[in-house]
Amino acid sequence: MAEEEELDEDDDDAATQNAEAALSRQSEIDVKGGWKIGDPVPYAVLTKTFSLIEATTKRIEKTSLLTTFFLLVIQRSAKGDTKSLLQSVYLCINRLSPDYVGVELGIGESLLIKAISESTGRSLATVKAELKKEGDLGLVAMNSKNSQKTLFKPKALTVPFVFSNLREIALSTGHSSQAKKVSIITKLLAACQDFEAKYIVRSLEGKLRIGNAERTVLVALAHAAALAEKEAAGKRWSKEKLTSRLEEAANTMKAVYSELPTYDLVIPALLEDGVNGLRERCRLTPGVPLKPMLAKPTKAIGEVLDRFENKRFTCEYKYDGERAQVHKLEDGTVGVFSRNSEDMSKKYPDLVEQLPHCIKASTKSFVLDAEAVAIDKTTGKLMPFQELSKRKRKDVKVEDIQVRVCLFAFDLLYLNGEPLLQKPLSERRELLREHFQIVTGEFDFAKSSDSETTEEIQTFLEESVKDGCEGLMVKMLDSDASYYEPSRRSVNWLKLKKDYLAGVGDSLDLVVVGGYYGKGKRTNVYGAFLLACFDAESEEYQTICKIGTGFSEEMLQTHWDTLRPLEISKARGDVKVGGAKPDIWFEPKIVWEVLTADLSLSPIYTAAQGLVEERGISLRFPRFIRVRDDKSADDATGPEQIAEMYERQALAQSSKGGKKGKGGDNNDEFW
Numbered sequence: 053m054a055e056e057e058e059l060d061e062d063d064d065d066a067a068t069q070n071a072e073a074a075l076s077r078q079s080e081i082d083v084k085g086g087w088k089i090g091d092p093v094p095y096a097v098l099t100k101t102f103s104l105i106e107a108t109t110k111r112i113e114k115t116s117l118l119t120t121f122f123l124l125v126i127q128r129s130a131k132g133d134t135k136s137l138l139q140s141v142y143l144c145i146n147r148l149s150p151d152y153v154g155v156e157l158g159i160g161e162s163l164l165i166k167a168i169s170e171s172t173g174r175s176l177a178t179v180k181a182e183l184k185k186e187g188d189l190g191l192v193a194m195n196s197k198n199s200q201k202t203l204f205k206p207k208a209l210t211v212p213f214v215f216s217n218l219r220e221i222a223l224s225t226g227h228s229s230q231a232k233k234v235s236i237i238t239k240l241l242a243a244c245q246d247f248e249a250k251y252i253v254r255s256l257e258g259k260l261r262i263g264n265a266e267r268t269v270l271v272a273l274a275h276a277a278a279l280a281e282k283e284a285a286g287k288r289w290s291k292e293k294l295t296s297r298l299e300e301a302a303n304t305m306k307a308v309y310s311e312l313p314t315y316d317l318v319i320p321a322l323l324e325d326g327v328n329g330l331r332e333r334c335r336l337t338p339g340v341p342l343k344p345m346l347a348k349p350t351k352a353i354g355e356v357l358d359r360f361e362n363k364r365f366t367c368e369y370k371y372d373g374e375r376a377q378v379h380k381l382e383d384g385t386v387g388v389f390s391r392n393s394e395d396m397s398k399k400y401p402d403l404v405e406q407l408p409h410c411i412k413a414s415t416k417s418f419v420l421d422a423e424a425v426a427i428d429k430t431t432g433k434l435m436p437f438q439e440l441s442k443r444k445r446k447d448v449k450v451e452d453i454q455v456r457v458c459l460f461a462f463d464l465l466y467l468n469g470e471p472l473l474q475k476p477l478s479e480r481r482e483l484l485r486e487h488f489q490i491v492t493g494e495f496d497f498a499k500s501s502d503s504e505t506t507e508e509i510q511t512f513l514e515e516s517v518k519d520g521c522e523g524l525m526v527k528m529l530d531s532d533a534s535y536y537e538p539s540r541r542s543v544n545w546l547k548l549k550k551d552y553l554a555g556v557g558d559s560l561d562l563v564v565v566g567g568y569y570g571k572g573k574r575t576n577v578y579g580a581f582l583l584a585c586f587d588a589e590s591e592e593y594q595t596i597c598k599i600g601t602g603f604s605e606e607m608l609q610t611h612w613d614t615l616r617p618l619e620i621s622k623a624r625g626d627v628k629v630g631g632a633k634p635d636i637w638f639e640p641k642i643v644w645e646v647l648t649a650d651l652s653l654s655p656i657y658t659a660a661q662g663l664v665e666e667r668g669i670s671l672r673f674p675r676f677i678r679v680r681d682d683k684s685a686d687d688a689t690g691p692e693q694i695a696e697m698y699e700r701q702a703l704a705q706s707s708k709g710g711k712k713g714k715g716g717d718n719n720d721e722f723w
């Protein structure tokens with residue numbers, strides 16, 4: 053309360069105009085006659101917003117359209133109703149629950165074709181033929197609906213109705229689930245008007261393809277809430293004040309969401325306590341996994357020293373296992389989450405069972421950041437990642453387990469009721485060591501060395517590799533530069549892998565989007581594959597290379613078995629194909645880790661187009677390393693990372709023979 057009103061009369065006009073910008077398009081997306089306060093949100097308003105967002109490539113316009121929509125929802129919700137906004141937000145990001153609850157859509161093409169055919173009376177063949185022409189099942193559904201003559205207007209769809217039906221589809225499993233899904237989809241499609249069929253089908257497929265990155269949604273949500281508060285209070289703000297309020301709101305929202313990534317809690321807090329109350333109410337909470345902090349690759353020890361010059365840093369073993377965020381709640385509940393916030397308790401029942409052994413009595417609740425690593429049951433030696441990924445992801449029984457899993461903890465993010473994110477790593481590490489204890493073969497602290505010279509680091513690196521690790525993680529120890537940065541790929545964490553020493557560079561995680569039939573001995577399998585990176589900003593897959601080496605006969609058979617069910621007749625609309633011509637396309641789903649000798653500009657592939665040059669970037673001599681089943685297609689390497697790798701490589705080449713060891717982002721001095 054008691055906010056100062058800094059109203060500058062001269063700017064009055066501009067201020068009103070600015071606020072009006074978000075309000076001015078309300079009538080454009082509203083339904084005829086509007087919707088009354090307390091009515092359910094009409095699905096037509098949401099899909100009209102989607103269609104306008106899809107029609108523009110400008111990020112600012114996308115954000116402002118979404119702001120307009122959220123503002124309408126807030127203003128027309130009955131007092132105390134937080135569900136309308138919550139469900140609207142979920143539909144905007146095409147999710148039905150927080151990530152860690154894992155209610156997901158991703159209905160296969162054939163099922164959708166069946167439902168479209170049933171609800172529009174067109175034959176399967178017609179629908180398939182049209183899909184081949186359009187490449188977008190959503191569009192096909194919409195066209196099919198619009199060409200259909202209807203005798204009476206169906207009852208208008210609402211957001212809560214669509215949301216609950218999508219949830220029912222996502223949650224139905226078992227024998228008769230296929231028939232049930234088709235029947236719900238058919239019913240939904242029958243009620244669709246205008247754009248609705250297009251977006252319902254895309255939602256069902258699992259991708260909206262309107263370029264609504266999560267960041268856009270967060271900013272729009274913050275802006276809408278701030279504007280709603282201002283409107284409700286009848287305040288008039290100067291342009292400066294409005295701008296700074298909106299910026300502040302967006303920053304708060306982003307910070308809060310990275311600590312507590314669940315709209316289920318953030319949205320009610322936002323509506324009840326307002327933007328200003330968010331930080332207080334929404335803090336890191338055991339049970340809600342946060343997106344892990346990520347590291348930047350480096351090519352040489354020299355680069356590490358350049359970056360951390362005169363700063364205190366630590367080197368830790370980089371274990372080759374799977375990221376595990378371990379939570380313990382005050383009530384004793386334990387949760388293990390993957391880097392994608394998937395609940396891994398089912399995959400690691402042994403970890404859950406072992407956990408109590410390493411917790412000291414003084415430790416009541418916590419969030420640990422750690423790596424789960426496979427170890428040999430008898431020798432206690434570290435084993436490679438593959439040993440762990442052989443495990444089923446669900447229903448693993450403790451008595452069936454062959455490979456043991458040992459947890460190597462490297463960070464403590466929460467302890468006994470207190471978030472620690474904004475404490476220096478040195479302090480977090482101290483607390484970690486104080487509140488947990490080593491249990492041989494079950495729990496240990498990541499091995500570390502705070503050494504500073506090239507020689508010491510080199511020795512530690514070699515030691516780590518000898519002990520079965522991938523290399524080192526080098527981390528800032530003190531000051532705010534060492535705070536934990538959720539979801540950020542930070543320069544305060546550097547990875548130094550043994551691969552880099554051979555000059556190869558970091559590996560990439562790429563999505564398999566196409567296949568080429570084999571020749572000769574390989575005629576019964578795919579002989580080569582088309583790979584793509586994923587641009588989270590535009591939500592599209594960008595092709596990057598064809599890969600055909602590094603596969604054994606046995607592997608090709610396995611790939612055939614996993615990819616065959618994902619075959620589709622045409623590239624999906626969200627695959628930016630360029631000049632690639634595979635024999636067959638796949639649903640983008642499977643992620644492979646790939647090494648490359650070199651990156652080059654390419655007239656054929658579309659990866660990172662426009663970032664370095666008009667042309668895209670492709671991989672030369674790519675080599676398959678392993679399947680990354682801990683990553684989903686959305687977690688594949690992004691175009692910015694690829695552009696960065698390309699630029700670092702160019703830099704390294706141009707400095708050959710000249711000053712050596714310089715690299716990284718600080719390349720200004722070269723030009």
Ligand SMILES: Nc1ncnc2c1ncn2[C@@H]1O[C@H](COP(=O)(O)OP(=O)(O)OP(=O)(O)O)[C@@H](O)[C@H]1O
Pocket residue numbers: 346347368369370371372373374375376391423462498525547
């Ligand atoms: N001491 C450690 N500190 C932090 N991370 C560690 C440590 N030891 C092992 N790791 C693992 O290393 C990962 C980061 O490097 P890696 O190259 O393996 O990333 P990735 O899983 O391929 O993802 P990306 O390439 O997107 O960063 C972390 O996510 C974590 O799983």
Ligand SMILES: [Mg+2]
Pocket residue numbers: 371372373
């Ligand atoms: Mg790893």
Ligand SMILES: [Mg+2]
Pocket residue numbers: 558559560561
């Ligand atoms: Mg990697």
